[in-house]
Amino acid sequence: GKRVVVTGCASGIGAAVAKALLAQGAHVIGLDRIASPHGLDKFLAVDLADPAAIDTMLTTLAAGGAVDALFNCAGLAPTQPKLAILKVNFLGTRHLTEGMATLMPPGSAIVSVSSNGGLRWRAQRALLLDLIRRDGFAEGLAWLEARADEIINGYAFAKQALTVWTLHESARLIEQGIRLNCTSPGAVETPMLREIEEKMPGAAIDAATVPIGRRSAPEEQVGPLLFLGSQAASYVNGVDLAVDGGYAATVALGE
């Protein structure tokens, strides 16, 4: 079977993705900073805020052979400190993806979970492109630290950066035969959403304002992610797929 890597496998969307891939017979390697309760083929502990730890983990992973698909589901909630969010949700995810891509043969695919919190990236495209031109974790962090006061919403900025980087980097990775796409979920019923509701009342998008009128179950995020990671999407590259019950459509028409 395929050898696939799922980050954030211990909870929420990542746990649902890992479970579905196991049911498909894939060889699933889960990454998280906390141990995963699921029946994974392998679990590797890694803190995505720590590029040296990512490199060590990649060396371990490389010893086991090639990787056919990567699902970037790990992320920190908007309730966390700004720089921690920027490190994990953008810099660390990018660092991991760039390293992982060196282990991936032509025909493989990478899918990241961005967010509809990143939908409005066009409003600051030039700034985001300037950030993604910073090569590597340390340079990116220096750029972000210098602008930390201007970045009001660290979660939105990290997700905008992840989306823009996905679109940008997809053109380069496809030269190696690797497709790179992302999804932008709306509100998904996971431990992260519960934490947001407890600590930042009113911050999550009100389900009543979303055309579908309700939130997503974690399992409803799985199909679009697995599709983008599969051969069924062999001509889909550089796409940000909204999986948000129609919210992005209302934003697009409102702009």
Ligand code: NAI
């Ligand atoms: P969750 O909190 O249930 O799961 C996130 C997982 O990422 C956890 O297992 C956590 O341990 C792991 N993680 C966090 N920081 C890490 C680090 N430094 N190193 C390694 N692993 C780390 O959250 P959920 O809701 O499943 O989120 C998954 C992704 O979906 C995240 O990227 C999130 O931003 C995104 N998302 C979630 C939405 C929601 O409403 N729940 C909406 C839109 C996007």
